[in-house]
Amino acid sequence: xxxxxxPLNALRAFEAAARHLSFxxxxxxxxxxxxxxxxxxxxxxxxxxxxxxxxxxxQLILTEAGQAYLPGISEGFRxxxxxxxxxxxSGTVLLQLGVHGSLDLRRLDLAAFRSAHAEIxxxxxxxxxxxxxxxxxxxxxxARSLGRHPGYRxxxxxxxxxxxxWLIAPEGTADCPEVVSFRAWLRAxxxxxxxxxxxxxLVSGVGS
Numbered sequence: 001x002x003x004x005x006x007p008l009n010a011l012r013a014f015e016a017a018a019r020h021l022s023f024x025x026x027x028x029x030x031x032x033x034x035x036x037x038x039x040x041x042x043x044x045x046x047x048x049x050x051x052x053x054x055x056x057x058x059q060l061i062l063t064e065a066g067q068a069y070l071p072g073i074s075e076g077f078r079x080x081x082x083x084x085x086x087x088x089x090s091g092t093v094l095l096q097l098g099v100h101g102s103l104d105l106r107r108l109d110l111a112a113f114r115s116a117h118a119e120i121x122x123x124x125x126x127x128x129x130x131x132x133x134x135x136x137x138x139x140x141x142x143a144r145s146l147g148r149h150p151g152y153r154x155x156x157x158x159x160x161x162x163x164x165x166w167l168i169a170p171e172g173t174a175d176c177p178e179v180v181s182f183r184a185w186l187r188a189x190x191x192x193x194x195x196x197x198x199x200x201x202l203v204s205g206v207g208s
Contacts (some may be wrong), residue, residue: 006044006048007040007047010040010041010047011073011076012030012077013032013037013041014069014070014073015070015073015077016172017037017041017053018052018053018062018070019074022060023035023037023060025151025172027151028150028152028170028171029172030172031133031134031135031136031170050063051063051066052066052069093119094120094121094178095123095182096123096124096125096138096139096140097125097138097139097140097182098124098125098126098129098132098138098140098142099125099127099141099142100128100142100144101127102144103126103144103165105124108186110124113185117185120178120182122182125137128141133152133168133170139173140179140182141168141169142166142167144165145163145164145166147168151170151171152168152170152171152174153168155183157190167183
């Protein structure tokens with residue numbers, strides 16, 4: 001049986017925009033620009049022959065057709081995610097961590113993290129920066145930054161104010177289990193360091 005389906009990227013753009021009621025926040029989640037989300041949704045509307053959103057000044061509202069369409073699309077993505085999760089062997093949840101070039105990886109004790117979290121396959125890309133995070137090449141980033149990035153959760157991992165080292169994750173995936181596990185690991189690692197040799201605890205925040 002051949003299914004008459006719209007393009008998957010257009011459906012993802014619609015589903016994310018409908019949840020957030022924002023092209024901007026959907027773009028942050030999908031690692032694309034708000035304009036790209038808007039173009040995908042517009043193309044989907046043209047293909048379906050219905051309007052899914054009312055585009056008001058600084059406000060996005062689902063039309064009646066959009067409200068009717070959203071539950072089925074969301075459920076479809078949920079079923080795809082569940083089927084994929086069941087297909088994967090245990091221990092293959094992958095977390096891709098980006099690290100800026102000047103950070104000494106020995107400070108993170110990644111071997112101990114892998115040993116303690118056998119269910120997470122941790123890969124590290126160094127050097128990496130915001131470009132790799134925005135493009136989806138990494139899921140989580142330790143960056144030398146000011147820690148103010150709209151749409152991203154930022155946790156400072158060194159002392160002081162201004163430029164410093166921050167753990168950065170997109171708001172849409174900041175609470176995924178593997179990201180939460182690494183954040184908790186890093187928090188515990190810093191807490192275990194003697195005060196004379198460690199930086200203060202993580203300070204959480206979201207860029208604005």
